[in-house]
């Protein structure tokens with residue numbers, strides 16, 4: 001038996017932030033990162049809260065790839081005021097921090113479970129609707145994906161006014177994260193008709209609007225569409241899980257602080273080739289691996305279908321590489337990391353072990369061996 005449900009109520013479209021003036025709560029804590037406060041974006045959150053008569057405090061110490069000690073600080077901040085509601089504002093790092101903070105705070109005080117509203121300021125992780133939170137252990141150099149239904153926010157607010165300021169490089173990285181979510185959910189072993197519908201729509205929007213969104217911050221229509229696509233892809237992978245791409249990307253983030261979406265983008269052509277067992281040298285066959293049919297549908301949705309499976313999968317990889325070049329994302333790790341090839345290769349065995357054990361890898365459509373993963377890491381250099 002399979003189950004599909006959407007726990008999170010989603011408010012979206014023009015003036016969606018006015019939802020914050022309608023809350024039935026009197027007290028809140030806003031959990032966010034320093035950028036949101038320094039840029040003044042916080043006013044867009046606090047003004048409707050004030051209008052609705054909510055008194056609030058602000059915890060703004062979130063850092064990218066949130067480490068456990070910052071989560072502990074956040075738990076202390078929440079427990080010092082015990083607000084009825086947590087408003088998480090920021091990219092995946094702020095939303096994941098708030099999700100983990102709420103989880104630990106409610107485990108410490110039994111019966112205390114503040115309402116969680118997630119407000120993304122990047123169009124990337126889909127964390128506003130997922131039961132995942134990725135926390136970093138900087139000592140062990142590990143990313144720990146926490147997974148529990150209780151992590152899922154009760155509400156998400158998608159207001160494109162918050163993503164207008166996202167600079168081009170972050171639009172590129174987070175946009176490729178959205179695409180990876182949609183494609184991995186689409187080919188995942190746990191995919192189903194509901195997750196597939198969400199993933200297909202996300203892929204269609206990305207094909208039409210990611211580049212527009214990258215090229216022009218003021219293209220509000222494109223930014224609104226990408227904000228919705230991010231959430232659709234989040235809903236898709238919340239149901240279908242992800243795959244080897246994320247399993248391997250987590251290790252690049254934990255070891256070298258490669259931005260999450262950028263790590264996914266660099267891996268993606270390699271993972272498509274691995275999952276399909278197709279590369280530029282392949283000849284056509286009578287039977288293909290299961291992911292091939294899905295990759296062909298994704299390519300058709302993007303408008304890059306070619307005349308047979310081999311060519312279509314290769315064209316899909318070329319589309320990913322084209323997008324990376326257009327958006328100035330390096331195609332190879334050597335162009336990005338300031339370490340030597342030897343230093344990078346020395347990390348591969350431990351990264352491969354962790355990628356194989358990563359929770360995302362188990363739903364990859366083709367089961368990798370440790371050796372397969374090591375080879376893919378080598379090919380990224």
Ligand SMILES: NC(=O)c1ccc[n+]([C@@H]2O[C@H](COP(=O)([O-])OP(=O)(O)OC[C@H]3O[C@@H](n4cnc5c(N)ncnc54)[C@H](O)[C@@H]3O)[C@@H](O)[C@H]2O)c1
Nearest residue numbers: 035064065091092093121122125127130132134165166260
């Ligand atoms: N929970 C999930 O389901 C899930 C899924 C994928 C990734 N993640 C995690 O999310 C994190 C990445 O999140 P992210 O890619 O959104 O980046 P992020 O939250 O780490 O933010 C990256 C940078 O962008 C800045 N920023 C955010 N919004 C901005 C805006 N509107 N204008 C200008 N700058 C802005 C931030 O201040 C920060 O410096 C990683 O830790 C990743 O592992 C979680």
Ligand SMILES: [Fe+2]
Nearest residue numbers: 125177181260
């Ligand atoms: Fe991701």
